[in-house]
Amino acid sequence: MKRLNDKTADLIQERVGQDIKTISSQGADETDAFIEKKIGKKLSFPEPGEKSSVFSFLTNRGNILLHLYRYITREYIDLRLRSIVHHAQINADS
Amino acid sequence: MTEQNLLRIKDFFNTYRDTILPLVALIEVETQKFPVPILNEARAFLAHVANCFDRDDGICNGVDHLDEVNKAHGHIVRMQLDCFKALNIIGFDYVKNFLYEARHIDLALIDDGMFYPEFKKIRHKASKQLHEAKLKEIMDREAACLLYEIAFNSYFQIIELIEKNSLSVHRLRSRFRWSVAIKIFLFFLAAFISGIISTFFSVTIREFCHSLGYFIINIFN
Secondary structure (H helix, E strand, O other): OOOOHHHHHHHHHHHOOHHHHHHHHOHHHHHHHHHHHHOOOOOOOOOOOOOOHHHHHOOHHHHHHHHHHHOOOOHHHHHHHHHHHHHHHHHHOO | OOOOHHHHHHHHHHHHHHHHHHHHHHHHHHEEOHHHHHHHHHHHHHHHHHHHHOOOOOOOOOOOOHHHHHHEEEEEEEHHHHHHHHHHHHHHHHHHHHHHHOOOOOHHHHHHHOOHHHHHHHHHHHHHHHHHHHHHHHHHHHHHHHHHHHHHHHHHHHHHHHHHHHHHHHHHHHHHHHHHHHHHHHHHHHHHHHHHHHHHHHHHHHHHHHHHHHHHHHHHH
C-alpha cells in the first residue's frame, strides 16, 4: 500500500505541528485535542444541509466524470477498451 | 480467514495508521472541521473488516473472506483518494480566495516582480498534475493517489509562497485602500469647490445682467 512522500511528511510536520510518527502512534482523540489547542477552537461537524466544497466534491463523483468527458475523446475510450479486450483474450488463451 | 487475507488486513491497518491518520489531521487543521465523508469511509471499511471475524468467538474461523477483504481494500483506497482530493480542494480554494482578495492590486509588484512568475508557474503545474491525476483515476486508483499527492504538494507550495509574501500583499492592499479613500475625498472636494464657484458666478452673472438691463433702459430713456 501507499506511503506518504517526504514533501507531505514535512508539510504535515510544519502545519499540524507533529510528525507522522507521533500522529500515528497516538490516539485520534489525542490528535484532535492537540489540533483544537493549536487552532484555539473546538473542531466542529458540518451543519446539517451545509455543503462545503470538500463535501460536494467528494459526494458528487458523477461531476468528476462529467468533467472528464470534456477531456477524453471517444476514440481514446475505444482504444482503451480495445486494449482491455485484447489483454483479456490473451489471458484467456494462456 | 486465510493467512494471506489476514496479512492484507494488517497492511490496510498499517496504511490507515501511517497515511490516513496524518492526512486527516492535516485536513482538520486546514478546515477546522471533522472530515465527515472520510470518517464515513472509515466506518464502511471497519464494517467489512469486522465481517471477516467470527461473530461468536471473534477469531478467524478458517473461512476465506476474499470478497470482504477486497471491499475493505476498495474503501481504504477511496479514503486515501478522498484525503488527497480534499487537500487539493483546500489548496485550490486558498489560491482562488487569494486571487479574489488581490483582484485590485498588481501582482507583478510583489517581491520586486519575482512573485508572479513563480506563482503562475507553480499554479499551472499544480492544475496540470491534478488533471493528470483525474485521468489516471479512471484506470488505476492507487496510481492516481500518487499523482493526487504530487498535485496537492504543488498547491501547498503555492500557499507557502503566498504566506511568505503576505506582508507585501497586505502593504499593497492597504496602499490600494488609501488611494481609493483619497480619490473619494478629492471627488467630494471637487464637487464642493465647483458648487461654491458656480454659486458665486451665477450670482455675479445675474447681477451683471440686471445692471446691464438698467443701463440699456437708462440709455433709451
